[in-house]
Amino acid sequence: MLKNRFLALSLLSLAACTPGPDLAESPKNAGITKTESLPENRISAENLAKWRKGNPSWYAAVEPFQVIGEDGAGIYYVGTEGLGMFFIPTQDGHIVIDGGMPDQGPMVADAITQLGYDPKDIKILLNSHAHLDHSGGLADLKAMSGADMIASEGDRSALEGGFYLGSEDEEFLFAPPVKVDRIIADGEKVSHGGVTLTAYITPGHSRGCTSWTMDVEQGGKSYEVLVFCSATVAANRLVNPPQYEGIVEDYRSTFDKTRDWTPDVFLANHPGFFGLMKKRERQRAGDPLAFVDDQAFGKFITRVEGWFIDALQKQSAATTP
Numbered sequence: 001m002l003k004n005r006f007l008a009l010s011l012l013s014l015a016a017c018t019p020g021p022d023l024a025e026s027p028k029n030a031g032i033t034k035t036e037s038l039p040e041n042r043i044s045a046e047n048l049a050k051w052r053k054g055n056p057s058w059y060a061a062v063e064p065f066q067v068i069g070e071d072g073a074g075i076y077y078v079g080t081e082g083l084g085m086f087f088i089p090t091q092d093g094h095i096v097i098d099g100g101m102p103d104q105g106p107m108v109a110d111a112i113t114q115l116g117y118d119p120k121d122i123k124i125l126l127n128s129h130a131h132l133d134h135s136g137g138l139a140d141l142k143a144m145s146g147a148d149m150i151a152s153e154g155d156r157s158a159l160e161g162g163f164y165l166g167s168e169d170e171e172f173l174f175a176p177p178v179k180v181d182r183i184i185a186d187g188e189k190v191s192h193g194g195v196t197l198t199a200y201i202t203p204g205h206s207r208g209c210t211s212w213t214m215d216v217e218q219g220g221k222s223y224e225v226l227v228f229c230s231a232t233v234a235a236n237r238l239v240n241p242p243q244y245e246g247i248v249e250d251y252r253s254t255f256d257k258t259r260d261w262t263p264d265v266f267l268a269n270h271p272g273f274f275g276l277m278k279k280r281e282r283q284r285a286g287d288p289l290a291f292v293d294d295q296a297f298g299k300f301i302t303r304v305e306g307w308f309i310d311a312l313q314k315q316s317a318a319t320t321p
């Protein structure tokens, strides 16, 4: 059943690759990227099966739930045990951050339906970064909703080309191409239906890695929520040749920029980064502020910076004769 749905959605997403003149010419899109048709989705079923097998937690279901907020406002978790996707409802249609793997768009949509909302009412799609485990499902979500995709200039080529920047020919890393309708810069805001998110470009893990913040009310208090884009090295080459020009400087600038951040609620695209399962347990046990911890991000980013320094040393040593 899921498979049939996915096939239907894949067809839809192919059809959506060539948006009509209404999109290109609407005043809302004036001055924004000219609409061109996207390349085809090149990720193979065989490679997807390998990803599934190698990363079972990415496909392990989590019952969708509200992380923080009340009266239908705030931020909801619509991801899996291993991949963080987020849903922000508004009175004028909804916002989604990240789409998971290339075959997970329908799963994110199901989670939104379970929460009592219609995925067709998604108006805005945001992305932490253009790697297939976070951008993969966006093309399907866009096809089913017609939502605008908002992303950074640094990640645009990878999103629209369906590849991993600096490893453009690596088939294992292909993702379904998704059209970017609006480019967002560092510090710029996305306001929709009474909700405002601010974009912070935190590059390194990808060239346009984008972290998002928003304020959420609960119990008469306002909490700053951060959805952090990763800063791990993972599969990235730092040197000889770097994954992309300037990657090391980008990582360093991200650590400098974020080191002192103290968001009340720290969320990210891999739930292991912020201890989702444990916090969810506490929330289930009756603590409505289980996700509030303004020290959590600082501890995390210090650890990640240490990993980066190690990786840079190792990669440099490995390539020095």
Ligand SMILES: [Zn+2]
Pocket (backbone or CB within 6 Å): 129, 131, 205, 230, 234
């Ligand atoms: Zn990544």
